[in-house]
Amino acid sequence: MATIYAVGVGPGDPELITRKAERIIRHCPTICAPTGAADAASYALSIVEHLLDRSKQEILTRVFPMLKKGPELEAAWEAVADEVIDRIDQGEDVAFITIGDPCLYSTFLYIYKIIRAKRADITVEIIPGISSINAAAAAAGIPLGIAGEHIAILPATYEDYELRKILKEFDTVVLMKVNRVFDRVYAMLMELGLVDKGVFIRRVGSPQQEVIFDLTSLVGKELDYLSMLIVRR
Numbered sequence: 001m002a003t004i005y006a007v008g009v010g011p012g013d014p015e016l017i018t019r020k021a022e023r024i025i026r027h028c029p030t031i032c033a034p035t036g037a038a039d040a041a042s043y044a045l046s047i048v049e050h051l052l053d054r055s056k057q058e059i060l061t062r063v064f065p066m067l068k069k070g071p072e073l074e075a076a077w078e079a080v081a082d083e084v085i086d087r088i089d090q091g092e093d094v095a096f097i098t099i100g101d102p103c104l105y106s107t108f109l110y111i112y113k114i115i116r117a118k119r120a121d122i123t124v125e126i127i128p129g130i131s132s133i134n135a136a137a138a139a140a141g142i143p144l145g146i147a148g149e150h151i152a153i154l155p156a157t158y159e160d161y162e163l164r165k166i167l168k169e170f171d172t173v174v175l176m177k178v179n180r181v182f183d184r185v186y187a188m189l190m191e192l193g194l195v196d197k198g199v200f201i202r203r204v205g206s207p208q209q210e211v212i213f214d215l216t217s218l219v220g221k222e223l224d225y226l227s228m229l230i231v232r233r
């Protein structure tokens with residue numbers, strides 16, 4: 001039987017794709033790039049574009065509505081799961097590509113759950129990738145954790161009281177999806193005296209990469225979805 005591969009393609013730099021990911025992407029007749037944001041789908045594809053042979057491989061780009069949850073979103077995941085199962089039943093291996101690592105906040109994880117529930121007989125192999133977090137810490141030249149330190153990773157869209165608690169308790173806090181709530185987070189960092197402890201990283205690994213330590217310069221700006229904030233005490 002054919003296999004579903006969930007392939008992490010790294011944060012953007014084509015040299016940060018694993019050899020295994022490259023082999024599988026070249027080999028699969030169907031490449032699926034499902035995502036919650038149109039921009040992220042095209043970003044994942046752009047990372048592997050040089051590995052694809054569009055005359056022989058079919059690329060399924062599926063963009064999901066930007067909703068946190070609900071029947072519309074679940075129906076969209078289910079439709080992709082069915083599409084993939086159909087390919088597998090036709091004997092075709094399918095590679096889902098995800099930015100960074102598939103096990104870290106990726107759309108694949110929702111579809112994986114549906115496929116597992118519907119068809120436990122299908123083999124799903126997960127190929128880890130270099131996450132945007134690892135690449136961002138490296139680009140900024142900061143440790144994520146030393147010795148017994150505590151690291152928190154979370155979407156910045158958490159409620160204020162939870163975010164404040166985490167910022168106080170952890171040595172390093174990685175805030176994903178910070179773009180839409182940056183000003184609110186900035187105000188909290190000011191209040192906690194942490195504003196000079198943060199670094200904003202955008203599109204790490206790509207030619208558009210930016211590493212910004214002066215957080216004040218970002219207030220009031222429209223920010224990229226592919227960006228994060230690392231706060232380290």
Ligand SMILES: C[S@@+](CC[C@H](N)C(=O)[O-])C[C@H]1O[C@@H](n2cnc3c(N)ncnc32)[C@H](O)[C@@H]1O
Nearest residue numbers: 100101104105131132176177203204226227228
């Ligand atoms: C849905 S999560 C996907 C995470 C991904 N699976 C990973 O392992 O990096 C999307 C969030 O990851 C972060 N992200 C992904 N790629 C990035 C990049 N190249 N540069 C900076 N942040 C990135 C951003 O915080 C973005 O809002």
